Amino acid sequence: MPVRHAPRRANHLSARTCAQASAPRRGLLAIAAITAAALISTLAPATARAAEYETFVDIDDEDDLVELNAAGDISAETFDTLVELLRRGVDLNKAPREDLFTLPNLSYAEVDALLRFRTEVGFITDPAMLVKAGVIDADTLKSIAAFIYIVEPGRRYAATSGKIRLRAATTVGDKRVPAMVLDGQLSTLRHLSLGVAGVLLRDRVSDVRYDPSRNALSAEAPRVQPVLPKFFAQWDTDRWAILAGTYRAGFGQRLTFDNTRNYTPNGFYRDLTIYPRPVRLNALCNEGAGELSQSPCQDDVDHKSYGTPDFRWQETLQGMAVGLKRLDAGIGWLQAYAFMSVKAKTVYQYQLYDPAICEDPRNDTDVRCNSPDVYKRQPDLLAPTSEFAYQKLPRMYRDTTAGGNISYFFNRRSWVGVTGYGTDVTWQTGGKPLGFQESARVPFGGPFGAVGVNASWGKRWSDLGIEVSRSFDSMLKASGSDKTDPRGGGGYAAIMRHTAAWGRHEIETIVRYYDRNFANPYARPLAGPDVYEGQRARDEAGFRVRYIGRPTKKTFVNSFVNFWVAPSTRTPAIFVRLRVDHQVTRWWTPGVWFEGRDKNVGSNGPLYCYGGDVGLADGIDASDGAEGDPDIVVDYANVETPANRCRGESVKYNIQSAFFPHRRVKLVPRFQHRFIGDPKSNSVDNLNQYNPEDPDAPVGKSRTGYRQDISAWLTITTRPIDPLRVRARLRYQNFAIDDNAYLEQSLWSFIDVGYLIKKTFLIQARYDLYVWLDKRMSTLARIPSPEHRLMLTLESRF
Numbered sequence: 096m097p098v099r100h101a102p103r104r105a106n107h108l109s110a111r112t113c114a115q116a117s118a119p120r121r122g123l124l125a126i127a128a129i130t131a132a133a134l135i136s137t138l139a140p141a142t143a144r145a146a147e148y149e150t151f152v153d154i155d156d157e158d159d160l161v162e163l164n165a166a167g168d169i170s171a172e173t174f175d176t177l178v179e180l181l182r183r184g185v186d187l188n189k190a191p192r193e194d195l196f197t198l199p200n201l202s203y204a205e206v207d208a209l210l211r212f213r214t215e216v217g218f219i220t221d222p223a224m225l226v227k228a229g230v231i232d233a234d235t236l237k238s239i240a241a242f243i244y245i246v247e248p249g250r251r252y253a254a255t256s257g258k259i260r261l262r263a264a265t266t267v268g269d270k271r272v273p274a275m276v277l278d279g280q281l282s283t284l285r286h287l288s289l290g291v292a293g294v295l296l297r298d299r300v301s302d303v304r305y306d307p308s309r310n311a312l313s314a315e316a317p318r319v320q321p322v323l324p325k326f327f328a329q330w331d332t333d334r335w336a337i338l339a340g341t342y343r344a345g346f347g348q349r350l351t352f353d354n355t356r357n358y359t360p361n362g363f364y365r366d367l368t369i370y371p372r373p374v375r376l377n378a379l380c381n382e383g384a385g386e387l388s389q390s391p392c393q394d395d396v397d398h399k400s401y402g403t404p405d406f407r408w409q410e411t412l413q414g415m416a417v418g419l420k421r422l423d424a425g426i427g428w429l430q431a432y433a434f435m436s437v438k439a440k441t442v443y444q445y446q447l448y449d450p451a452i453c454e455d456p457r458n459d460t461d462v463r464c465n466s467p468d469v470y471k472r473q474p475d476l477l478a479p480t481s482e483f484a485y486q487k488l489p490r491m492y493r494d495t496t497a498g499g500n501i502s503y504f505f506n507r508r509s510w511v512g513v514t515g516y517g518t519d520v521t522w523q524t525g526g527k528p529l530g531f532q533e534s535a536r537v538p539f540g541g542p543f544g545a546v547g548v549n550a551s552w553g554k555r556w557s558d559l560g561i562e563v564s565r566s567f568d569s570m571l572k573a574s575g576s577d578k579t580d581p582r583g584g585g586g587y588a589a590i591m592r593h594t595a596a597w598g599r600h601e602i603e604t605i606v607r608y609y610d611r612n613f614a615n616p617y618a619r620p621l622a623g624p625d626v627y628e629g630q631r632a633r634d635e636a637g638f639r640v641r642y643i644g645r646p647t648k649k650t651f652v653n654s655f656v657n658f659w660v661a662p663s664t665r666t667p668a669i670f671v672r673l674r675v676d677h678q679v680t681r682w683w684t685p686g687v688w689f690e691g692r693d694k695n696v697g698s699n700g701p702l703y704c705y706g707g708d709v710g711l712a713d714g715i716d717a718s719d720g721a722e723g724d725p726d727i728v729v730d731y732a733n734v735e736t737p738a739n740r741c742r743g744e745s746v747k748y749n750i751q752s753a754f755f756p757h758r759r760v761k762l763v764p765r766f767q768h769r770f771i772g773d774p775k776s777n778s779v780d781n782l783n784q785y786n787p788e789d790p791d792a793p794v795g796k797s798r799t800g801y802r803q804d805i806s807a808w809l810t811i812t813t814r815p816i817d818p819l820r821v822r823a824r825l826r827y828q829n830f831a832i833d834d835n836a837y838l839e840q841s842l843w844s845f846i847d848v849g850y851l852i853k854k855t856f857l858i859q860a861r862y863d864l865y866v867w868l869d870k871r872m873s874t875l876a877r878i879p880s881p882e883h884r885l886m887l888t889l890e891s892r893f
Contacts, residue, residue, distance in 0.1 A: 148173050150674065151651050152199035153238040155820070157181060157371045158847060158861070162824065165374060166765065166808055167749070175409075176356040179343075179368045180242055187219055187243045189333070192507050193359040200238045202644075203558070203596045205231050210507075218248050250285065257281035260890040262406070264372045267883035269379075269402035271297050272319055276369045276406040286332050290340075290367040292325035296405050298377055303469070303488045305527035308476070311468040312444075312524065314483060324408050327365045336418040341366045343411050344434055345619070346500045347549030348562035348590050350632070351514040353619045354411055362432055363416040369408050372886055376401035378485075385470055385482035400878040412436035412496065426505060430512075433499040439490040439523060444469050444483070446535035446629075447491075450528065455574040457533045457582075466532065491529075493521040498544075508553025516617065517544035517567075530573070536629040538614045540573025540583070545615045556597035563589045566615040586612030588632065590620050603641045609633050611663050623659045623668055625694065635659050649678035653688075666742070667696040676751075684753040695742035701801045703743030705772040743772025747804075759815065765808040773802035776831050804830045818851040829868075840869035849888075859888040 150168045154160055157178055164174040177199065185194055195206045208230045213219060222243065225231050259279035278292035300314040327340030345353030345360030353360055379400045380392035416434035423429075445466045448456040453464035469483045498516025519542045522528045531539040547564030570583025590607040605621050611634040621639060622631040637659025645651055654673040660666065674688030693699065694706070747769035754762040810824040823846045830838035843866075849859035863884035867874045874880070 148177075148199050149653055149672070151238065151676065152177065154181075155241055156849075158822075158859075161371050161374070162810070165826075166810075167767065172356065175370075176358075178370060179356065179364075179366070182368050183364060184244045185242055187222060187245050188213060188248075189246075191361065193357070193361045196359050197357050198239050198242055200235050201231070203594065203601065205235070219245065220247070221245075246282075252285055253283065254285075255281065255283040256893060258890065258892040260888065262372070262886070262888050264403050264406075264884070264886040266376060266401075266403045266879065267885070268400075268879040271402060274372075274403050274405050278325070278367060278369060280367065286330050288327070288329045288331065288365065290325070290327050290365065291323065292367050292369050292408075293321055293323050294369060294406050294408070296320050296322055298405050299489060300469070300483060300486050301489060302472075303491060303524065305525040306470060306476075309468070309470060311470055312488070313470045313472040313476075313480075314486070314488065315472055324410075325367045325369065327367060329365050334420055334422075336362070336416075336420060338363060338365060338416045339414070341411055341413050342416055342434075344416065344432070344498075346432075346502075346514045347512060347547065347551075348560050348592060349619045350562040350588055350590050351545045351547030351549070351564040351615070352498055352500075352516050352617045354617055356619065361430075362418055362420070363412075363434060366411045369406050373404040373407060375404070376882060376884075377404040381484045381486065382471065382481040383484050385468070386479035387481050391481050399876045401882070403884070410438065410440050413438040424503070427510075428504050430502045430504060430510075431499070432501075434497070436494070436496040438494050438496075440492055440494050441487050441489045442491045442531075442535070444486050444488050446532045447488075447529050448532050448539075450530040450539075450573065453530075456530060456539055457574065467529070490523055493523055495519045495521070508558060509551055511548070511550045513546070513548055515544070515546035518542060533628045536616045538568040538570050538583075538616070540571075541569030543568035543614065543616075545617070556595060558594045558596075560592045561590070562620075563587070564613075564615070564618070566613050566618075568614050570614065582612060583614070584612060586610030586614070588613040588615070588618065588620075592621075601642065601644055603643075604638065605641075606638045607632075608636045623657065624670065624692070625661075625668065627661070627663075634661050634663050636662055651676045666694075669693050669696055682755040684755075686751045686753070687749065689746075689748045691744065691746045693744040698742045699744060701743075701772055702774075703772045704741040704774050705743040705745045706741035741772075745769065745771040746801075759813055761810075761812045763808070763810040765810075767804075767806040769804040770801035771804065773831070776802035776834060776837065802830075803832050804828075805832055820849045822847045835868075836870045838869065838871075839867070839874075842866040842868060855892050857888065857890040859890075861886040861888075 148169060150163070152163070152169070154163070154177075160169070160174055160177050160181070163169045164171065169177070176197070180197055185198055192206060192210060195201065195209060196203075201209075209225065212225065212228055212230050216224070219225070222236055222240070222245070226233050226236055257280050259277075261275070261277050263273045263275045265273035272295065274297065275295040276292065278290070280288065280290040282288050296317075297319050298317050299320075300317055301320065303312055303314040305311075306313040325341045327338060327342060329336070329338040329340075331338075342363050343355040343366050344363040345355035345357060346362075347353075349360065355364055357364075379402045382391050384390045384393075412434065414434070414436040416432065418430075418432040420430060421428045422431075447466045448464050449467055453461060456464050458464050469486060469488065471480045471483060473480050496516060496518040498514070500512055500514040502510050502512030504510040520537070531537050533539065537543075543566070545564050545566040547562055549560070549562035551558070551560045553559070565585060565587055567585040568583055571581055572584075574583060586609075588607075588609040590605065592603065592605045594601060594603045607620060607622070609618075609622065609632045611627070613633050614628070614630060615632070616630065618630070618632040620632050622633075623635055623637065624631070625635075627634040637657065639655055639657040641655035643653045643655075652673075652675050655671070657670040659668055661668075670692050672688070672690045674686065676684060676686035678684045692705075695703070747767060749765060749767045751763060751765040754764075756762065806826065806828045808824060808826045810822070812820070812822045814820050824844065826843045827841075828843070829840045843863070845861060845863040847859065847861040849857060851857050861884075863882070863886075865882040865884065867877060867880050867882075
């Protein structure tokens with residue numbers, strides 16, 4: 096890997112040689128958890144991984160990450176983290192310890208060895224030096240090549256480098272202009288970086304205002320409109336950093352303030368991420384009848400038609416950030432960061448309420464607390480009109496956030512610090528102040544914030560991190576203080592993370608407590624997958640024990656047991672995972688993994704519903720109000736309690752083999768089988784109705800078993816010549832295998848061809864064929880069916 100006089104990562108499409116890695120009954124997850132724990136305890140020592148990723152990550156580009164997420168190899172959170180890391184990159188010679196930790200497949204020992212080697216040699220001119228020095232092996236280096244870059248020291252002050260990329264996607268039959276995104280970055284003057292990303296929108300409404308004649312909202316219909324959601328200018332030296340534009344920031348154990356998704360964030364990071372193409376198509380018509388006799392979509396072919404969705408992004412911080420990275424003081428050094436963000440933000444329309452007529456948005460029985468209607472604006476403002484549904488409403492409120500962090504470092508592994516922030520919300524709806532529903536991530540009622548203290552200590556094989564935080568909000572005042580069950584005003588939270596890494600072995604233990612009133616939308620510590628009033632890190636006490644590593648050089652193991660209780664309901668839940676991949680020969684690497692989730696350990700068995708399935712990453716943060724996908728999420732409101740308290744379980748196992756018949760060819764067949772509690776499936780007879788006198792009694796007592804889902808994949812990747820990569824995949828998916836008229840059954844295939852011209856210009860084209868096989872009425876009426884999708888990527892580096 097020769098080093099150019101410019102920042103760079105490993106070339107696109109670089110060669111890859113490393114490997115990737117009867118019905119259940121009552122108590123299944125408890126048995127599985129014991130089994131997983133036993134396996135964890137008996138495994139031989141292994142290489143400790145720094146950041147938590149579910150599998151060995153070996154990718155060339157963002158599309159590879161899309162495939163890993165679509166196949167379930169990585170979670171939506173891991174997907175977001177790696178996409179952002181891939182776009183931002185890691186400077187191998189300047190990145191601090193916490194940034195190197197975020198790279199996939201590196202161990203704590205390897206990161207520390209890299210830092211020591213960097214200090215000894217002064218500058219890493221070629222990443223291959225790490226392999227020669229025994230810091231990491233060749234396979235690990237190849238797996239992180241897409242994420243790292245090197246800037247040669249002493250490069251000319253005026254030296255300039257950069258890249259620009261255009262992505263366009265469309266579907267056959269979609270007559271609109273294709274969805275597009277154009278982004279570019281430039282580095283010059285040694286320390287200056289500039290970036291911008293623009294998106295062409297077609298699906299989003301605009302100019303949302305309060306309509307006093309209807310006491311509701313109105314908006315312009317969706318149209319083609321360019322927007323500039325991401326931009327930045329950053330000056331970054333060894334001691335100082337200043338940034339203007341869009342960015343992320345995070346500190347400590349991510350409890351007081353973090354929106355970076357880094358496992359160990361420390362500081363701010365430029366944000367230019369527009370996520371890869373969405374996986375599913377969008378309905379082209381989303382209008383209800385409103386004041387009309389029927390919906391405009393009712394007799395129109397558009398109500399059955401689907402088209403390519405717009406590219407999506409997450410709304411992060413936008414403003415100024417300044418950081419003093421290091422000021423020598425005594426035996427260590429001082430660090431200080433300050434940031435200010437002023438951003439007009441988007442809200443999902445069903446996460447709003449009108450505080451003028453609703454006392455408490457938690458009151459689900461009062462129709463006045465429903466979300467306000469959003470009418471389609473007509474030239475004649477008084478003429479009857481339709482209303483929009485399932486819309487993200489842009490520029491609804493101005494979010495003003497200010498905060499900072501100050502820390503003292505004794506060494507790079509030990510420090511104490513204080514972090515705090517405050518946020519104020521100003522509604523921009525024409526003089527009509529609104530509020531957030533309790534299901535929104537943002538607390539309702541007015542200003543909110545948090546302050547916390549964090550500390551870390553590390554020596555030899557042990558790293559310990561602790562953070563305690565106190566949140567503040569206006570919800571108690573907004574909902575009234577004379578409630579018998581007051582909720583709001585702020586609460587406490589604490590987390591402790593200990594990592595024991597010795598030899599080739601790592602065990603991480605996390606203990607946490609989040610008060611029910613700890614409503615902090617910028618808290619992103621480890622938490623269970625359940626949500627309390629729009630937030631995961633809330634109303635939870637629990638622990639997680641994780642083991643990850645390699646018992647041998649050819650075996651990769653990833654496992655954990657995560658147990659927690661909701662203090663307000665005393666409901667125990669568990670999430671267990673165990674994955675093992677083993678390279679039997681140079682050409683064959685089989686793998687198997689198990690995953691189980693139980694929302695209430697005390698209510699196991701097929702009589703209980705599990706709820707909506709975990710979906711694919713779509714680039715939407717919870718605060719953006721991501722709507723559910725009706726094709727994969729099941730609503731149990733009619734068969735469960737009024738609060739829709741699904742408390743069942745979901746269990747799945749996967750079997751995979753990676754074959755390398757030739758150094759330029761890789762084949763990966765895979766099979767997945769899932770068992771999930773679902774009272775609406777055909778595995779139940781004489782479904783019992785909900786009994787208000789016994790709200791905790793299970794429904795469907797005649798149920799004969801779990802709903803069963805199966806999926807099968809075959810992925811082929813080949814590189815006939817170095818500049819050319821061809822990738823193809825076939826996936827069969829069948830949800831509820833005993834009922835073809837209930838959920839999705841589909842066949843999805845694609846072929847992706849990329850060609851790199853003189854290592855500077857990439858042309859990549861992709862064709863997807865999506866065939867719907869189930870017999871649901873919505874599927875039979877669906878247009879287009881089958882779906883023919885096209886995507887083109889052009890990227891140039893200079």
